[in-house]
Amino acid sequence: MSLQLSEKPLLEAEAIQKRIAVLATEIEKEYPCDLLVGVLTGAFIFVADLVRQMNPDIKLAFVKAESYGDSDTSCGDVRFAGIEKMNVKDKRILVIDDILDTGHTLNALTKLMQDLGAISVKSCVLLDKPSRREVAFEADFKGFVIENLFAVGYGLDYADNYRALPAIYTLQENEEPL
Ligand code: IMP
Ligand code: MG
Numbered sequence: 055m056s057l058q059l060s061e062k063p064l065l066e067a068e069a070i071q072k073r074i075a076v077l078a079t080e081i082e083k084e085y086p087c088d089l090l091v092g093v094l095t096g097a098f099i100f101v102a103d104l105v106r107q108m109n110p111d112i113k114l115a116f117v118k119a120e121s122y123g124d125s126d127t128s129c130g131d132v133r134f135a136g137i138e139k140m141n142v143k144d145k146r147i148l149v150i151d152d153i154l155d156t157g158h159t160l161n162a163l164t165k166l167m168q169d170l171g172a173i174s175v176k177s178c179v180l181l182d183k184p185s186r187r188e189v190a191f192e193a194d195f196k197g198f199v200i201e202n203l204f205a206v207g208y209g210l211d212y213a214d215n216y217r218a219l220p221a222i223y224t225l226q227e228n229e230e231p232l
Contacts, residue, residue: 057225059206060224064221064223065208065221065222067208070180081108082108087146088113089114090104090147090150091148093117093150097180097209098209099208100150104150104178115140116136117140117163119134137166142170143172144171149175149177149178151180153210154182154196157190157191160193161191176195178193178195179197181200183201203224204225205224207220207223208222
């Protein structure tokens with residue numbers, strides 16, 4: 055059995071850009087914040103496109119999520135490299151990730167930001183897979199709700215592949231003929 059990229063995108067590049075323009079407007083209207091915190095590596099393209107639709111005075115930082123255990127899904131033990139240099143005290147924070155899956159990453163990051171003295175912490179994800187949730191966590195802003203599919207492209211990877219694709223595809227199991 056091997057994994058194969060879907061022939062057609064799940065989300066075309068143009069649809070992603072249109073949705074991001076709407077999200078940027080919603081965020082600026084509903085949650086004026088002091089600092090956007092992107093989660094590397096998956097969110098790098100989403101954050102880059104989102105901030106260019108927002109007020110250019112917005113401040114931006116990144117953390118790198120390192121989860122231990124299975125490489126493609128996160129487990130409860132998530133750590134964030136880069137957070138020690140970030141000043142989140144008394145700030146309104148918006149954390150941004152590519153996809154909300156089990157919920158462990160954003161749940162842990164939100165708690166950490168609160169412990170570090172943030173005034174408020176909200177979250178924004180491009181994709182949401184609610185059927186996979188393991189902890190009760192909902193994003194405040196979301197681009198698209200998807201089914202339980204493995205998405206790649208537009209920053210999302212499988213074993214570090216496919217990140218540079220401009221659209222989002224799915225990976226499907228391909229039964230090889232005997
Ligand atoms: P969570 O902690 O399970 O919510 O997982 C979030 C992280 O898992 C994301 O930031 C991605 O790195 C990874 N992930 C979860 N689902 C997918 C997917 O469908 N494609 C690519 N990465 C995924
Ligand atoms: Mg990620």
